[in-house]
Amino acid sequence: MKLKNITLKKTKLLIILIAASLMFSFTYVSCDIASASADEANLESDDISNDTDNGDSNNGNDSGTDNVSNTNGDSETDSESNDDSDSETDGESNDDSDSETDGSSEESLITDDSVSPLASSNTNPSSNPAFPETRATVSIPEGALVIFDSDKGIDKINNTAIWGNATLSNVTVDGKTVKKYELGSGNDKAFVGNLTETFNFPEASIIYLSVYANNNFKFAYHPGENGDIPQTVKWEDSWDWYSVLKTMTGESSMNSIAFSSDSNQVFYIDHIYIVPHEPVIETINLNDYEIVWQDEFDGTSLDTSKWKYETGASGWGNNELQNYIDDGRTTVVNNGTLKIKAFKENDEWKSARINSKTNLKYGYIEARMKITDKKGAWPAFWMLGENIGNVSWPDCGEIDIMENAPSTFGDGKVFGTLHARGHHGGAGISIGSKTIENLSSEWHTCAVLWTEEKITLYIDGVKKNSYNSDGTTENWPYNQNFYILLNLAIGGDLGNTNDAASLTDAQFEIDYVRWYQ
């Protein structure tokens, strides 16, 4: 739940790019990367705008990727998700350890999202930003899915859409053809190439690129059907050949790839491939924890000793359609569950947003939910720092444990995100996602394990990604009490107001919310 998350600029871009996608068959990812590029450019002259709540200058986008330790995805089928009401029994008693059990000989390749210099004969690459004199030597692992290999002349990128002031050309380096991506001035520059086939792979596979660039380079991938957030990488500001690795979590197919950089930059790519990798499944053992706060929703109405309604329209800057009311019709409690109901009345959407009256720090915070997957709806289970009244958002910090916005991110996708001063708006830090087929008809749990050092997402009891504290207030406001929010938004920046026009009602059902410590 991004409180005020997308600027006009980004919304405008999205609209433009939706139109463009009819021509180029790409959608959201290009918007994000273009927006990231635009925002990056803005930072050069407009860094101060970070201090306004509705700014979307996403300088956090870059720091986040290096701190997320991708350990696994969950390629298991969703039908095995836990229907038992007590999630304490996880079956497996894996501790939440960080050890990554990886049987692959490509250990460093598989387990780290990283950037490292490749061999290069440039003795002073920073003096040679324009053209690489030599190529890096890359040996592609057996079984890799090859998208582009200049050594073998394999190129499965075609119909590259060039967005903004930019050019793509093939150039010869060391007798091989590599791709040269050149960006001019102005905002909103990106390259989005359709692949000649859809690549399918396990969710935790690694995408690999060798790129000659400096530290402004960004890339993104576009899954088969769903849009996704760009994967941005950063490294030292030195021109050289680098290997760039990203673990792809929550995704298992790809049919386009996008690149961008800052104004007047150039980069070269000579290898792109995917190393299939099965996820490492880790679960949490809740026997070591006690419930310190909970609502099982066993009553006949919302327990207002535990929750307070937050009423109001427009979703606090997200352009949402609903008016959050407190008359009980939008918070039905019976048969052991809370049903947050959104419905239209006199042409106005009514829904509910409730905040826990208890504020706590650290622990394992979990809800068991049946989550509407209707386009136009945007349900969320999330947390805000208790000092929001003093420092405002995003300085208070925001922990999104579950959001689902099918119009924007595709059917069945739940995802967790962190927002703070250093990573807010469109630059929120992803802590993982999962696409679930029976999201609205079966029970699923989403949770975070929140400690002094890091926040880790769990979906159906399976560990996703972590974000580690860097000790700064800007990036880690997560060392104070937080409270819980549940709400069902309609329309808005992520819910999609157009799709909401054909929606008549939606329901977000919660079996329980439990806070373990």
Ligand SMILES: [Ca+2]
């Ligand atoms: Ca219950």
